[in-house]
Amino acid sequence: MKPKRHSASSKSTSMPSVAYLCMEFAIDSKIKTYAGGLGILAGDYLKGAKEGKYPIIGIGLKWKQGYTSQTVDGSGKVVDSFKNHPYDKFEDTGKTVTVTIRQREVVCRIWHSKAFGMSELILLDTDHPDNPDSLITGQLYGWFGEERVAQEIVLGIGGVRALQKLGKEPDVYHFNEGHAVLAALELIRQKREKGMSLSKAREATRKQCVVTTHTPIKEGNESHPHELLQYMGANLGLSVEEMHEIGGTPFNMTVAALQLSRATNAVAQLHAETAEKMWEEVKDRQPIIGITNGIHRGTWVDPRIQKVKGNPDKLWKLHSELKSDLIEFVRARTGVSLDQDKLLVGFARRAAPYKRSNLIFSAGKKVRDALSSGKIQIVFSGKAHPNDDNGKRIVEEIYGYSQTMKDSVVFLQDYDMEIGAMLTRGCDIWLNNPRRPLEACGTSGMKAAMNGVLNVSILDGWWPEACEHGLNGWAIGDEQVAATADKKAVEKQDKRDAKFLADILLNEVVPTYYHDMDRWITMMQQSIKTVTPQFGVEAMLKNYYKKLYKA
Numbered sequence: 001m002k003p004k005r006h007s008a009s010s011k012s013t014s015m016p017s018v019a020y021l022c023m024e025f026a027i028d029s030k031i032k033t034y035a036g037g038l039g040i041l042a043g044d045y046l047k048g049a050k051e052g053k054y055p056i057i058g059i060g061l062k063w064k065q066g067y068t069s070q071t072v073d074g075s076g077k078v079v080d081s082f083k084n085h086p087y088d089k090f091e092d093t094g095k096t097v098t099v100t101i102r103q104r105e106v107v108c109r110i111w112h113s114k115a116f117g118m119s120e121l122i123l124l125d126t127d128h129p130d131n132p133d134s135l136i137t138g139q140l141y142g143w144f145g146e147e148r149v150a151q152e153i154v155l156g157i158g159g160v161r162a163l164q165k166l167g168k169e170p171d172v173y174h175f176n177e178g179h180a181v182l183a184a185l186e187l188i189r190q191k192r193e194k195g196m197s198l199s200k201a202r203e204a205t206r207k208q209c210v211v212t213t214h215t216p217i218k219e220g221n222e223s224h225p226h227e228l229l230q231y232m233g234a235n236l237g238l239s240v241e242e243m244h245e246i247g248g249t250p251f252n253m254t255v256a257a258l259q260l261s262r263a264t265n266a267v268a269q270l271h272a273e274t275a276e277k278m279w280e281e282v283k284d285r286q287p288i289i290g291i292t293n294g295i296h297r298g299t300w301v302d303p304r305i306q307k308v309k310g311n312p313d314k315l316w317k318l319h320s321e322l323k324s325d326l327i328e329f330v331r332a333r334t335g336v337s338l339d340q341d342k343l344l345v346g347f348a349r350r351a352a353p354y355k356r357s358n359l360i361f362s363a364g365k366k367v368r369d370a371l372s373s374g375k376i377q378i379v380f381s382g383k384a385h386p387n388d389d390n391g392k393r394i395v396e397e398i399y400g401y402s403q404t405m406k407d408s409v410v411f412l413q414d415y416d417m418e419i420g421a422m423l424t425r426g427c428d429i430w431l432n433n434p435r436r437p438l439e440a441c442g443t444s445g446m447k448a449a450m451n452g453v454l455n456v457s458i459l460d461g462w463w464p465e466a467c468e469h470g471l472n473g474w475a476i477g478d479e480q481v482a483a484t485a486d487k488k489a490v491e492k493q494d495k496r497d498a499k500f501l502a503d504i505l506l507n508e509v510v511p512t513y514y515h516d517m518d519r520w521i522t523m524m525q526q527s528i529k530t531v532t533p534q535f536g537v538e539a540m541l542k543n544y545y546k547k548l549y550k551a
Contacts, residue, residue, distance in 0.1 A: 016171035016549045017055040020045065021159050021180035023151070024067075024140060025060050027116045029417035032066025032085045033123070035140055035383075036350045038214060040417075040443060041267070042176055044296035048537030049119035051298075054545070057168065059159040059180075061151065062087060062111050062123035067140045070383045071413045072399045078384060078392040082139055089115035090123065097124075097161040100233045101150050106131050108158045110165065117298065122166070124158050142386065149224055149232045152253070156182030157236070160190075172549050175211040175261070178222060178253030182234055184209050184260040185246075189236040198242065202260070210548045211257040211264050213288065214440045216274045217354070221254040223247075258285040263548045265291040267441040268462045274437045289547055292462055293441045294540035297532070299417075300447040302425050309452070309528045312521045319452055319524065326426025330379060334402075336410050343513045344377045345456075346427030346448070348412075348420055351384040351391040354438040356494065358397050360431070363502040374408040376505065379427065381412040381419045424448040429509060432457040433501060435493060436481050449473065449531035452524035456504060458497065462535065472526040474508055476500045 024039030025046065034040065042058065049056035065082040073079050090113040098105045109125040126136040136150045160183045163170065173183055184205050191201035215221050226240045229251055235243050247256035258264055258279060264286055266272035272290030279288065295301075302322060308314035320340070327338045338344060349355045357380065360367060370376040380398050384391025395411075402411040412419050424430065430448035432439070432455065442461035449455055449466070455473035457463045469475045477500030482489040512520050533539070 015055055015545060017057075017169075018172045018174050018549060019057055019059055019159070019163055019168070019170035020174045020176060021059045021155060021183055022176035023060065023155060023179045025058055025121060026417055027118060027121065030085075031087060031116075033060060033063055033140070034417075035067040035385075037441070037443060038177060040420075041293055041441075043118075044294070044299065044443075044537045045176075045541070046118040046121060047116070047296040047299060048294070048541050050114075050117055052538055052541055054119065054541060056119050057163075057170070058118070058121040059155070059163065060121065060123050061137045061140075061155055062090070062109075062125035062127075063140045064125075064127050064135065064138050065140075065142075068142075068383065068386045069414055070386075070395075072396065072411070076396055076399055076403070078395050080386045082142070087111070087123075089113050093166065095162075095165050096128070097158055097165050099153050099158045099161070101133060101136070101153055102146075102232060104132060106133055106136065106150075106154070108154055108162070110162045112166075117296075122159075122162055124154050124162055126154060144387070146228065146232060148222070149228060149234050152179055152182055153232065153234050156180045156184075157186040157234075159183055160186045171208075173209045174544075174548070175209065175257050177212065177214055178255075178257040181211075181247075181253050181257040181260060182236075184256070185234070185236045185238065188238075192237075198238075202246075206260055207262050209257075209261045211261040212291075213254060213258070213264060213266055213275055213279075215254075216271060216278065216438050216440050218278060221252060223250040223252040225250050255279070255282050258282050262286065264288045265544075265548060268292045268465065270437055270460065270464055271440045291540060291543045291547060292465060292535065293443050293446075294535050294537040295443050295446045295450070296537045297450060300421060300424060301450045301532075305451055305528060306532075309525055312518070312525070315452060315524060316517075316521050322426045322451070323428070324426075326379075326422050329422050329426075330410055330412065333412055334410055336406060338377050338379075338408075338410070339374060342374055342377050342408075343510060344379065344426075344428045345431050346379055346423040346429070346453070347431045348381040348415060348423050348444060349432075351382045351394045352388070353390050353394065354435045356433050356435060356497075357382060357394050359433045359494065359498055359501060361397075361401060362494070363498045363505070366506055367502050370506070370510070371405055371408055375510065377408045377410075378431070379410045379412060379423060381415040381423065383415045420444060420447070424453060425451045427453050428513065429454045429456050432461075432463070433476060433497060434458055434460050435490070435497075436460040436479065446531060446535045449527045450535075452528050454509075454520075454523055454527055456501075456509060466531055466535065468526065468530065470508070470523075472523060472530050474504050476504055 022042040026034035026039040026043035068080040187205040269290040424447035439461035482493040
């Protein structure tokens with residue numbers, strides 16, 4: 001995948017070519033190769049690469065069943081289901097590579113597509129008649145232990161071999177999270193086969209690799225016992241001692257990626273500070289820089305917004321149309337008819353405890369009364385990881401409120417790109433209340449802001465970089481955080497933030513919406529104006545090339 005030097009008009013003549021390895025890619029709502037924010041970023045990245053004519057290719061897995069389809073049954077319990085999904089507009093290249101897993105050769109088909117507005121995406125697939133382990137690429141994040149390592153072998157080791165099989169030689173290997181770090185081990189193995197020492201092979205490989213870290217909770221960064229990696233064949237001939245040097249014990253995929261990369265970025269400026277503190281004991285790494293995520297406007301922003309943003313009346317008319325579309329979407333999905341004239345709040349997140357999807361229900365009697373009366377309406381959506389019982393309890397709790405407050409609280413089941421796009425275009429405000437500083441970025445708020453939907457958010461992730469309180473949205477509370485993970489400190493933080501949320505909603509958001517529409521529309525205009533240029537995927541890609549890719 002080296003640049004075509006004869007094409008003088010192309011950016012690729014002067015820019016390093018990049019292979020972007022990621023477990024998930026959100027490219028279209030019907031292609032179930034994504035679970036959440038990691039995949040959303042990856043899909044937007046490839047679309048931005050196509051529009052900006054950057055020499056970038058994505059490498060992922062062709063998940064036969066994808067991520068869970070998650071619904072709530074008649075008794076209010078979460079149900080996960082998995083079904084085979086079609087891959088329209090992906091072509092079988094007719095080529096394969098093999099990887100060794102549990103001392104057996106596993107054949108990986110190579111698929112590719114340049115559809116959906118992407119630069120190019122290569123997907124590897126183990127659903128092959130010659131494989132005893134044909135379902136390795138069955139379910140995205142569906143398993144742990146052996147199967148997860150097997151998937152990471154296919155992505156990392158298989159990904160490098162697939163690129164080479166296709167005659168592509170990227171200048172940079174970009175790991176979007178530590179899942180893909182086995183690609184670096186494969187590059188080291190190939191160099192050692194040519195006679196290079198381990199130390200020299202490791203240093204040469206390091207010059208080829210960069211990594212983006214996302215998860216600001218140590219426990220969320222994947223690690224594996226050395227015995228398992230040796231058994232699975234993920235070590236590629238390296239001893240336990242040599243693997244320990246790279247990734248510690250147990251072998252931490254993020255630590256290994258940090259140590260085998262020449263540059264590392266976090267996905268927001270605050271997240272960079274958090275990640276630096278979190279990984280400060282990892283000595284053989286580069287400083288973690290902040291490159292804030294950006295969104296692909298063509299996917300997430302109504303194309304009419306830019307045409308009417310300067311005219312208050314036309315902007316409000318368009319917003320009202322988008323809100324009406326959302327209300328009809330909700331009615332078709334749930335049977336609930338929301339009120340066009342009442343404040344409509346959107347909240348859609350992966351259902352993880354730190355994201356506190358249910359915080360609004362602990363914000364006091366006045367907020368609950370406003371919800372009960374319909375003065376505040378709220379539409380929720382989100383999925384819990386199939387193995388996360390705590391997350392499922394949050395989903396079930398919110399679903400329960402949607403049954404007791406039927407006219408004003410709605411839960412849209414089986415969260416996906418389509419629901420996300422409808423909500424971030426049609427709501428009046430976008431609510432985000434994670435426990436600071438555990439939100440890495442939160443790009444859904446960018447989508448909302450560019451559509452003129454006002455953010456009401458904790459100062460976490462990207463929002464501290466954009467928030468002009470009372471001008472383009474609102475901040476919930478201050479920048480104080482729980483000093484430790486101590487349960488009492490966390491409970492105290494949750495109570496403080498719930499009070500702050502009540503104060504903002506009842507004393508600023510609600511009065512402005514119902515009694516000062518001119519100010520509301522001015523804030524919408526300011527939201528579009530301040531967020532659109534800074535937080536698009538094109539700005540992110542420019543920073544990647546400036547700060548990560550150019551050696």
